[in-house]
Amino acid sequence: MALGVSLKRVDAEAKVTGRARYTDDLSMPGMRYAKYVRSPIAHGLVTRINTQAALQLPGVEAIFTYLDVPQQCFPTAGHAWSLDASKHDVADKQLLTGHVRHHGDGVAIVVACDPLTAEKAAQLVEVEYQELPVMINATSALAADAPRLHGGTSNVLKQHALKGGDPDTALAAAEVLVAGHYQTQVVQHCHLEGVISYAYMDQLQRIVVVSSTQIPHIVRRVVGQALNLPWSAIRVIKPYLGGGFGNKQDVLEEPMCAFLTWKLGGVPVKIELSREECFLASRTRHAFAVSGKLGVSNDGILQAYSLDVLSNTGAYASHGHSIAAAGANKIAYLYPRIALGYQATTYYSNLPNAGAMRGYGAPQVTFALECMMDEAAAQLGMDPLELRMKNVARQGDTNPLNHKKIHSAGILECLQKGRELFEWDARRAACLNQSGPIRRGVGVACLSYASNTYPVGVEIASARLLMNQDGTINLQIGATEIGQGSDTVFAQMAAETIGVPSSAIYVISTQDTDITAYDPGAFASRQSYVTAPAIRQAATELRTKIIQHAAYMCGQPSWALDVINGEVVFKTRPEQALFSVQQVSMSAHYDQEIGGQLMAEVSCKTRSNPPAFGCTFVDLTVDIPLCKVTINKIINLHDSGQILNPQLAEGQVHGGMGMGIGWTLFEEMIVDEKSGIVRNPNLLDYKFPTILDLPDLDCAFVETYEPQSAYGHKALGEPPLISPAPAIRNAIWLATGVKIDELPLTPKTLYRHFAQAGLIE
Incomplete structure (x- = not known):
């Protein structure tokens, strides 16, 4: 048997010994290096640009401004092409722009013989701007008099509504009704290998792009679109890759590399973004504002829920509204025997561009849904674990939105197994009726997730x-x-x-x-x-x-x-x-x-897309005066069908749990509301958890057999990230009596809510 065993990774030795070759290891003779001239403001128009001083610096070979690049717009999202033009990604990006829409937007680019010269020359380019009003949230971006970032009648990118059953009637008739507003923050992917690519022209005068990308075939197509060249005129090579988490599911610097080599006679040109540039000019996770309602009967049977989502996509569309749309599709399997309403609006703002990130909309909407589940349990006087066990998916249920049958569902078994492994009953009993400055809480949250993009995308x-x-x-x-x-x-x-x-x-x-x-x-x-x-x-x-x-x-x-x-x-x-x-x-x-x-x-x-399921149990301590959260124990349990490689599966879960804890307790891109300037675009000021900041991570699996799958398995890569956040929030609520409906749950956030609740002065 080859499957179901913990076979050593086929790339393990190459990576730990340094034999693996990443994009930056594949240099070429005569390589040139490019650096951007980036906007120091978040919104404005370029009124004057002077490149003379920069061009006189020895080693500078060329400077291109927004006036020198192709003027057509192109999309950047990493989605497979669709034969239906109405499903095409929004084309709103140019290689360079004279209308800067976020802090760090590129207005010019310098090509030089070495990176240092390119950077010095970029600093010598003189740019003057006419500043425009900055809009970083829905209040400002959707105001009637808000400047239009991409024309049109408003800054709304797209909106839609979905219904399964009659949620309005079901909510009105519910014996217990919960309502709340939930806010998530902007974070960055922080993959170890930064954004890097280079391009050259081969002997056939075709453009060859070597890139750290998750989507080489899509990069080929988008580079062709950006330069108005046949797709076959582009060749893309993806070597070893040092992480992406969705950031590299966007076409990032590949079109610019291709443009530069094309303009410079085929010489190789490399672009490597600094860590600061990755924060400003690659992609982030969308900030969501979610207004929700949830109705249950007095005996704990979930009747309906509705979510109204505002998604902030930042300066350009990228994956845009598909993130908010995907959130509904991914969570609908979790509690399927209900009526479901989902409305979503995605809008432009002057934040750095948001795009795909691990979980793709599900973490944000699951946070809202699983917070409401605990609030419903509290109103009923019911154990929140019991409420979930009454309502989670069973084999044979159907998705209320797409009416697809669920052929395998192990989420109830995950909750039962977690209850035993975590010792939920004893731990929860120990957390009731507490007082004093140091308090303990336990929390639980569930998730569902899809195994691909069908039928939205071709698979x-x-x-x-x-x-x-x-x-x-x-x-x-x-x-x-x-x-x-x-x-x-x-x-x-x-x-x-x-x-x-x-x-x-x-x-x-x-x-x-x-x-x-x-x-x-x-x-x-x-x-x-x-x-x-x-x-x-x-x-x-x-x-x-x-x-x-x-x-x-x-x-x-x-x-x-x-x-x-x-x-x-x-x-x-x-x-x-x-x-x-x-x-x-x-x-x-x-x-x-x-x-x-x-x-x-x-x-x-592939024409099937079964849901995977999972849950998180967490035990934590809250130091109220210090506004500090310490995780004592955390465990994820997953139904991902048959586990193909247990050790790899465990590694996936641990990595996702770490990211989920970081998203919940540590990470936030801090953007000045008035200026739109990002205040912490580096790994010193952006509080990213290290191994010393994370607790011991535990996981277990409930193996089901998915009959639609070639080997009985389902998705696992993204689900582990999704449920830690609401589980941690619910545990903090149990410990302190304070409901905090926003992320991240940093000391700053805890202080504000604890002070408002009178727990601290």
């Missing part, structure tokens, strides 16, 4: 298997490894289906749009689910070819043979090997009469 994946003479097999996939361990699981899938050891599978991790068959990229917790059918079909085809050639070699019918652990055997006598797979491959390559290299290639589409 296509590809796999190519080529057997070498020695019986090893090269696996080439379009799906991108970005640190999550997908290459390892893909090797396990192929080995399991073919019947060879996992060590016989060599995964080619670099994606190259000229060589690698199409796949939209790494996002939406889709990789293992959507790629699995392609691998399984290709592996089944290759296995059939191995058996057919082995049958020729031994003069036996192919139906009588099997492949087990790298050996061809009789099905009736599996302990007796006829040939090794290596012998079969050598014969296929070199037999003078028959055969050829054994290979298989499949590209296929």
